[in-house]
Amino acid sequence: QYTVFTLGDALITFNPSETGPLRYVPSFTRKVGGAELNFAIGCARLGLTIKWASRLGGDEFGRVIYNFARGEGVDLSHVEFVENYPTSLNFKEIREDGSGKTFYYRYQSPILTMEPDDIKEEMFEGVDLIHLTxxxxxxxxxxxxxxxxxxxIAAQKNIRISFDPNIRLKLWTLEQAKAAYMEILPAVDILLTGLDEIEMIVGDSADSALEKCAEDFHIEQMVIKDGGNGARVYQNGTWHKKEAFPVTPIDTVGAGDGFDAGYVYAALHGYSPEDALEFANGVGALVTTVSGDNEGLPYLEEVTALIRKEKVVER
Ligand code: ATP
Incomplete structure (x- = not known):
């Protein structure tokens, strides 16, 4: 049984009851979201022990997130409630053509109260991998x-690091993001990035430029997610690629977070590069078949069933 640690904010997501400009939408369905929490739920469903460090508002919505994560089996020992910091919210707008926008209400996120000193060595007891975004x-x-x-702490304890840049240009500029990533990347063992993201970070999409980035930062596995085209990884000087599973996507939000959970599961279990990509593609594909950011995250049996069926079809 492997143990994974992640760190980050969570939000309440309001999904519109109907399509069209948000100003005309009268009602919403309340859901729980946030990249790191989605990742954590993905890990829990696959059977990993997952510790999530966070701060939640000391309000009704903070309770909703806490109870939801607890119900999914996420270890909440390092989650604290903060009074007078309301839980962050976001509202989704879905246009008739299926395109969407998200409106964030995240001015005084409870996670702003977390300080470097709150990170204690004992939080990482028994942890095999730390996932950051x-x-x-x-x-x-x-x-x-x-x-x-x-x-x-991870370096002292020899704990592996996975990192998903998850660029959010609504929160900071590309220059700010890049400056921060440059400080993180030398410590990263597994980089999990979207194709568009790595192009923005490296400033070039040619294989040689990506390889140079992996080598300059000593990134052991540079994994590039490419939606319906599947994913590839640059590892030990070689590219390995796997096609996506042929599914009919309903909602692709959260596919990347699910993929990350799947890839981390596979890496911890020592899968070959191709098998790890296949497993992670399976998780990502299943996420897209269900509406919601984390509802579609599969249990281990569901991923293995998808992979087995695929192999039978191939023969
Ligand atoms: P996000 O951060 O918005 O969740 P991302 O850019 O990190 O997304 P994507 O590349 O969109 O991630 O998707 C992650 C993975 O999910 C893909 O590599 C693939 O395995 C799977 N996936 C996504 N879209 C599809 C699809 N249409 N069909 C099959 N698999 C998909």
Whole structure:
């Protein structure tokens, strides 16, 4: 049984009851979201022990998130409620053509109360891998110091690091994001990035440029997610690629977070590069078949069933 640690904010997401400009939408369905929490739920469903460090509002919505995460089996020992910091919210708008927008209400996120000193060595007892994302970094400049403290402890304890840049240009500029990533990347073992993101970070999409980035930062596995085209990884000087599973996507939000959970599961269990990509593609594909950011995250049996069926069809 492997143990994974992640760190980040969570939000209440309001999904519109109907399509069209938000100003005309009278009712919403309340859901729970946030990249790191989605990742954590993905890990829990696959059977990993997952510890999530966060701060939640000391309000009704904070309780909703806490109870939801607890129900999914996420270890909440490092989650605290903060009074007078309302839980962050976002409202989704879905246009008739299926395109969407998200409106964030995240001015005084409870996670802003987390300080580097709150990160204690004993939090990482028994942890095999730490997963970090750029969303946490983007929320507040101070979070880079928190992440650096996590990375220091990880280096002392020899804990592997996975990182998803998850660029959110609504929260900071590309220049700010890149400056922070440059400080993180030397410590990253597994980089999990979207194709568009790595192009923005490296400033070039040619394989040679990506390989140089992996080599310059000593990134052991550079994984590039490419939606319906599947994913590839640059590892030990070679590219490995796997096609996506042929599914009919209903809602692709959260596919990347699910993919990350799947890839981390596979990496911890020592899968070959191709098998790890296939497993993670399976998780990502299943996420897209269900509406919601984390509702579609599969249990281990569901991923293995998808993979087995695929293999039978191939023969
Ligand atoms: P996000 O952060 O918005 O969740 P991302 O850019 O990190 O997304 P994507 O590349 O969109 O991630 O998707 C992650 C993975 O999910 C893909 O690599 C693929 O395995 C799977 N996936 C996504 N879209 C599809 C699809 N249409 N069909 C099959 N699999 C998909």
């Amino acid at each position: 750029g969303v946490f970094l983007a929320i507040d400049p101070k979070n880079l110091e928190i992440v650096k403290r996590v990375l220091n």
